[in-house]
Amino acid sequence: MATPLRLALIQMNIEAGKPEANFAKIEARLEEAAAQSPKPDLIVFPEMWNTGYALPEIHSLADPDGLRTKEVISAFCRKHGIGVLAGSIAQLRGETVTNTVHVFDRDGAEVSEYSKIHLFQLMNEHLHLQAGDRLGSFDLNGIPAAVMICYDIRFPELARKLALDGAKILFVPAEWPHPRLHHWRTLLQARAIENQMFVVSCNTVGDSGGTSFFGHSMVINPWGEVVAEAGEEEAILSAEIDLALVDEVRGRIPVFADRRPTIYE
Numbered sequence: 001m002a003t004p005l006r007l008a009l010i011q012m013n014i015e016a017g018k019p020e021a022n023f024a025k026i027e028a029r030l031e032e033a034a035a036q037s038p039k040p041d042l043i044v045f046p047e048m049w050n051t052g053y054a055l056p057e058i059h060s061l062a063d064p065d066g067l068r069t070k071e072v073i074s075a076f077c078r079k080h081g082i083g084v085l086a087g088s089i090a091q092l093r094g095e096t097v098t099n100t101v102h103v104f105d106r107d108g109a110e111v112s113e114y115s116k117i118h119l120f121q122l123m124n125e126h127l128h129l130q131a132g133d134r135l136g137s138f139d140l141n142g143i144p145a146a147v148m149i150c151y152d153i154r155f156p157e158l159a160r161k162l163a164l165d166g167a168k169i170l171f172v173p174a175e176w177p178h179p180r181l182h183h184w185r186t187l188l189q190a191r192a193i194e195n196q197m198f199v200v201s202c203n204t205v206g207d208s209g210g211t212s213f214f215g216h217s218m219v220i221n222p223w224g225e226v227v228a229e230a231g232e233e234e235a236i237l238s239a240e241i242d243l244a245l246v247d248e249v250r251g252r253i254p255v256f257a258d259r260r261p262t263i264y265e
Protein backbone atom coordinates (compact mmCIF):
# COMPACT_ATOMS: atom_id res chain seq x y z
CA MET A 1 0.00 0.00 0.00
CA ALA A 2 1.24 3.47 -0.85
CA THR A 3 2.77 5.74 1.72
CA PRO A 4 1.88 8.54 2.26
CA LEU A 5 -1.25 6.67 3.20
CA ARG A 6 -4.61 8.41 2.77
CA LEU A 7 -7.08 7.59 5.51
CA ALA A 8 -10.82 8.19 5.79
CA LEU A 9 -12.42 7.68 9.21
CA ILE A 10 -16.18 7.23 9.31
CA GLN A 11 -17.32 8.83 12.56
CA MET A 12 -21.00 7.90 12.83
CA ASN A 13 -24.05 7.73 15.05
CA ILE A 14 -24.84 4.03 15.52
CA GLU A 15 -28.47 3.04 16.04
CA ALA A 16 -28.45 0.58 18.92
CA GLY A 17 -30.23 -2.66 18.08
CA LYS A 18 -30.75 -1.78 14.39
CA PRO A 19 -28.26 -3.64 12.18
CA GLU A 20 -30.28 -2.97 9.01
CA ALA A 21 -30.11 0.80 9.51
CA ASN A 22 -26.42 0.63 10.43
CA PHE A 23 -25.51 -1.50 7.40
CA ALA A 24 -27.41 0.92 5.13
CA LYS A 25 -25.57 3.87 6.64
CA ILE A 26 -22.13 2.30 6.48
CA GLU A 27 -22.64 1.29 2.85
CA ALA A 28 -23.69 4.85 1.97
CA ARG A 29 -20.74 6.37 3.86
CA LEU A 30 -18.32 3.95 2.19
CA GLU A 31 -19.45 5.11 -1.24
CA GLU A 32 -19.14 8.75 -0.11
CA ALA A 33 -15.60 8.14 1.12
CA ALA A 34 -14.66 6.29 -2.09
CA ALA A 35 -15.87 9.26 -4.15
CA GLN A 36 -13.41 11.62 -2.44
CA SER A 37 -10.61 12.99 -4.52
CA PRO A 38 -7.95 11.84 -4.02
CA LYS A 39 -9.42 8.47 -3.17
CA PRO A 40 -8.51 7.09 0.28
CA ASP A 41 -6.26 4.04 0.60
CA LEU A 42 -7.91 2.84 3.78
CA ILE A 43 -11.29 3.47 5.43
CA VAL A 44 -11.81 2.96 9.17
CA PHE A 45 -15.08 2.44 11.13
CA PRO A 46 -15.92 2.74 14.84
CA GLU A 47 -16.61 -0.03 17.37
CA MET A 48 -19.77 -2.23 17.35
CA TRP A 49 -21.09 -0.38 14.31
CA ASN A 50 -23.58 -3.09 13.35
CA THR A 51 -25.53 -3.25 16.63
CA GLY A 52 -24.27 -0.60 19.02
CA TYR A 53 -24.51 -1.48 22.71
CA ALA A 54 -27.82 -3.35 22.51
CA LEU A 55 -26.22 -5.93 24.80
CA PRO A 56 -29.31 -7.64 26.30
CA GLU A 57 -30.41 -8.66 22.76
CA ILE A 58 -26.92 -9.04 21.32
CA HIS A 59 -27.17 -12.78 20.59
CA SER A 60 -30.07 -12.29 18.19
CA LEU A 61 -28.53 -9.19 16.56
CA ALA A 62 -24.89 -10.26 16.12
CA ASP A 63 -23.59 -11.17 12.66
CA PRO A 64 -23.18 -15.00 12.53
CA ASP A 65 -19.45 -15.65 11.95
CA GLY A 66 -19.22 -12.11 10.54
CA LEU A 67 -20.41 -13.44 7.19
CA ARG A 68 -22.59 -10.50 6.20
CA THR A 69 -19.86 -8.04 7.14
CA LYS A 70 -17.23 -9.96 5.19
CA GLU A 71 -19.39 -10.20 2.09
CA VAL A 72 -20.42 -6.53 2.03
CA ILE A 73 -17.03 -5.05 2.89
CA SER A 74 -14.92 -7.36 0.76
CA ALA A 75 -17.13 -6.58 -2.27
CA PHE A 76 -16.67 -2.85 -1.62
CA CYS A 77 -12.87 -3.24 -1.42
CA ARG A 78 -12.73 -5.17 -4.70
CA LYS A 79 -14.98 -2.64 -6.45
CA HIS A 80 -12.92 0.41 -5.43
CA GLY A 81 -9.42 -0.95 -4.75
CA ILE A 82 -9.59 0.46 -1.19
CA GLY A 83 -8.70 -1.30 2.08
CA VAL A 84 -11.14 -1.26 5.01
CA LEU A 85 -10.57 -1.70 8.73
CA ALA A 86 -14.16 -2.57 9.47
CA GLY A 87 -14.35 -1.10 12.97
CA SER A 88 -15.78 -3.81 15.08
CA ILE A 89 -18.98 -5.78 14.91
CA ALA A 90 -20.91 -7.91 17.34
CA GLN A 91 -20.13 -11.35 15.93
CA LEU A 92 -21.94 -14.56 16.80
CA ARG A 93 -19.63 -17.57 17.28
CA GLY A 94 -21.64 -20.60 18.22
CA GLU A 95 -23.15 -19.74 21.59
CA THR A 96 -21.05 -16.65 22.25
CA VAL A 97 -20.70 -13.13 20.89
CA THR A 98 -17.40 -11.31 20.40
CA ASN A 99 -16.54 -7.68 19.66
CA THR A 100 -14.51 -8.25 16.50
CA VAL A 101 -12.63 -6.24 13.90
CA HIS A 102 -12.16 -7.52 10.35
CA VAL A 103 -9.47 -5.93 8.18
CA PHE A 104 -9.51 -6.19 4.39
CA ASP A 105 -6.83 -5.18 1.92
CA ARG A 106 -7.56 -3.30 -1.30
CA ASP A 107 -8.23 -6.61 -3.12
CA GLY A 108 -10.90 -7.54 -0.58
CA ALA A 109 -8.78 -10.26 1.06
CA GLU A 110 -9.20 -10.47 4.83
CA VAL A 111 -5.83 -9.84 6.49
CA SER A 112 -6.85 -9.80 10.14
CA GLU A 113 -9.58 -10.68 12.59
CA TYR A 114 -9.17 -9.34 16.13
CA SER A 115 -11.57 -9.66 19.06
CA LYS A 116 -11.43 -7.17 21.95
CA ILE A 117 -9.25 -8.60 24.71
CA HIS A 118 -10.29 -6.33 27.58
CA LEU A 119 -14.05 -6.20 28.12
CA PHE A 120 -15.37 -2.97 29.64
CA GLN A 121 -17.27 -3.77 32.82
CA LEU A 122 -18.65 -0.24 33.20
CA MET A 123 -20.82 -0.93 30.14
CA ASN A 124 -21.54 -4.57 31.09
CA GLU A 125 -19.57 -6.04 28.22
CA HIS A 126 -18.31 -8.85 30.44
CA LEU A 127 -21.90 -10.02 31.04
CA HIS A 128 -22.74 -10.44 27.35
CA LEU A 129 -19.54 -10.81 25.35
CA GLN A 130 -16.67 -13.27 25.13
CA ALA A 131 -13.17 -11.73 25.33
CA GLY A 132 -10.64 -12.41 22.60
CA ASP A 133 -7.28 -14.01 23.36
CA ARG A 134 -5.21 -13.18 20.29
CA LEU A 135 -3.19 -10.10 19.31
CA GLY A 136 -4.30 -7.74 16.54
CA SER A 137 -1.09 -7.43 14.48
CA PHE A 138 -1.33 -7.52 10.70
CA ASP A 139 0.33 -6.54 7.46
CA LEU A 140 -1.72 -4.35 5.16
CA ASN A 141 -0.28 -4.48 1.65
CA GLY A 142 3.23 -4.13 3.10
CA ILE A 143 2.43 -1.83 6.04
CA PRO A 144 3.02 -3.34 9.51
CA ALA A 145 0.03 -2.36 11.64
CA ALA A 146 -2.09 -3.41 14.59
CA VAL A 147 -5.53 -2.87 16.05
CA MET A 148 -6.96 -2.67 19.54
CA ILE A 149 -10.51 -1.76 20.53
CA CYS A 150 -11.61 1.14 22.76
CA TYR A 151 -10.97 0.14 26.44
CA ASP A 152 -7.86 -1.79 25.23
CA ILE A 153 -6.01 1.55 25.04
CA ARG A 154 -5.92 1.66 28.85
CA PHE A 155 -3.42 -1.22 28.71
CA PRO A 156 -0.04 0.22 27.64
CA GLU A 157 1.59 -3.21 27.82
CA LEU A 158 -0.62 -4.37 24.95
CA ALA A 159 0.30 -1.40 22.77
CA ARG A 160 3.99 -1.89 23.60
CA LYS A 161 3.81 -5.56 22.60
CA LEU A 162 2.22 -4.62 19.27
CA ALA A 163 4.93 -1.99 18.68
CA LEU A 164 7.69 -4.47 19.58
CA ASP A 165 6.11 -6.89 17.10
CA GLY A 166 6.63 -4.23 14.42
CA ALA A 167 3.47 -2.13 14.17
CA LYS A 168 3.97 1.39 12.82
CA ILE A 169 0.28 2.30 12.96
CA LEU A 170 -2.12 1.45 15.75
CA PHE A 171 -5.83 1.56 14.82
CA VAL A 172 -8.40 2.10 17.55
CA PRO A 173 -12.09 1.70 16.70
CA ALA A 174 -14.12 2.90 19.67
CA GLU A 175 -17.47 3.71 21.21
CA TRP A 176 -16.03 5.94 23.94
CA PRO A 177 -18.51 8.11 25.87
CA HIS A 178 -18.69 11.32 27.87
CA PRO A 179 -17.47 12.35 30.39
CA ARG A 180 -14.01 10.87 29.70
CA LEU A 181 -12.81 12.96 26.76
CA HIS A 182 -9.62 13.85 28.69
CA HIS A 183 -8.85 10.13 29.15
CA TRP A 184 -9.49 9.42 25.46
CA ARG A 185 -7.18 12.18 24.24
CA THR A 186 -4.44 11.62 26.81
CA LEU A 187 -4.31 7.84 26.44
CA LEU A 188 -4.27 7.98 22.63
CA GLN A 189 -1.48 10.56 22.64
CA ALA A 190 0.45 8.58 25.25
CA ARG A 191 0.24 5.38 23.17
CA ALA A 192 1.55 7.33 20.15
CA ILE A 193 4.38 9.05 22.06
CA GLU A 194 5.62 6.10 24.09
CA ASN A 195 5.58 3.72 21.11
CA GLN A 196 6.57 6.32 18.52
CA MET A 197 3.90 5.21 16.11
CA PHE A 198 0.81 6.61 14.42
CA VAL A 199 -2.46 6.19 16.30
CA VAL A 200 -5.64 6.30 14.24
CA SER A 201 -8.79 6.31 16.36
CA CYS A 202 -12.37 6.26 15.09
CA ASN A 203 -15.11 6.98 17.61
CA THR A 204 -18.90 7.12 17.62
CA VAL A 205 -21.24 10.10 18.10
CA GLY A 206 -24.79 10.47 19.40
CA ASP A 207 -26.85 9.24 22.36
CA SER A 208 -27.82 5.70 23.13
CA GLY A 209 -29.49 4.24 26.22
CA GLY A 210 -28.53 7.21 28.39
CA THR A 211 -24.93 7.23 27.18
CA SER A 212 -23.56 10.00 25.00
CA PHE A 213 -20.63 9.39 22.64
CA PHE A 214 -18.49 12.41 21.82
CA GLY A 215 -16.66 11.61 18.58
CA HIS A 216 -13.28 13.36 18.46
CA SER A 217 -11.90 10.68 16.19
CA MET A 218 -8.27 11.57 15.68
CA VAL A 219 -5.06 10.81 13.85
CA ILE A 220 -1.93 11.28 15.95
CA ASN A 221 1.60 11.18 14.62
CA PRO A 222 4.57 9.37 16.29
CA TRP A 223 5.62 12.68 17.88
CA GLY A 224 2.24 12.78 19.65
CA GLU A 225 0.77 15.62 17.59
CA VAL A 226 -2.88 15.45 16.59
CA VAL A 227 -2.78 15.89 12.81
CA ALA A 228 -6.53 15.52 12.23
CA GLU A 229 -9.49 15.56 14.59
CA ALA A 230 -13.24 15.43 14.11
CA GLY A 231 -15.79 17.31 16.20
CA GLU A 232 -18.84 15.86 17.95
CA GLU A 233 -21.01 15.35 14.84
CA GLU A 234 -21.06 12.67 12.15
CA ALA A 235 -18.14 13.17 9.75
CA ILE A 236 -15.73 11.54 7.37
CA LEU A 237 -12.34 12.59 8.72
CA SER A 238 -9.54 12.52 6.17
CA ALA A 239 -5.81 12.50 6.82
CA GLU A 240 -2.64 11.64 4.98
CA ILE A 241 0.20 10.05 6.92
CA ASP A 242 3.80 9.38 5.97
CA LEU A 243 5.18 6.28 7.66
CA ALA A 244 8.76 7.50 7.22
CA LEU A 245 8.06 9.69 10.26
CA VAL A 246 8.03 6.58 12.49
CA ASP A 247 11.67 5.77 11.74
CA GLU A 248 12.63 9.45 11.96
CA VAL A 249 11.14 9.83 15.48
CA ARG A 250 12.56 6.48 16.61
CA GLY A 251 15.97 7.66 15.36
CA ARG A 252 15.72 11.00 17.19
CA ILE A 253 14.85 9.50 20.61
CA PRO A 254 15.92 5.82 20.55
CA VAL A 255 13.38 4.54 23.08
CA PHE A 256 13.35 1.02 21.70
CA ALA A 257 17.14 0.71 21.74
CA ASP A 258 17.27 2.16 25.28
CA ARG A 259 14.77 -0.26 26.86
CA ARG A 260 16.09 -2.37 29.79
CA PRO A 261 13.61 -5.25 29.73
CA THR A 262 15.82 -7.54 31.84
CA ILE A 263 15.16 -5.21 34.80
CA TYR A 264 11.39 -4.71 34.49
CA GLU A 265 9.95 -7.57 32.47
Ligand SMILES: O=C(O)CCC(=O)C(=O)O
Nearest residue numbers: 120150151175176177180
Ligand atom coordinates in the same frame (compact mmCIF):
# COMPACT_ATOMS: atom_id res chain seq x y z
O1 LIG B 1 -12.33 3.13 29.01
C1 LIG B 1 -13.27 3.92 28.85
O2 LIG B 1 -13.41 4.94 29.53
C2 LIG B 1 -14.28 3.67 27.77
C3 LIG B 1 -14.21 2.29 27.21
C4 LIG B 1 -15.39 1.91 26.42
O3 LIG B 1 -16.34 2.65 26.29
C5 LIG B 1 -15.41 0.65 25.71
O4 LIG B 1 -14.42 -0.11 25.75
O5 LIG B 1 -16.42 0.36 25.05
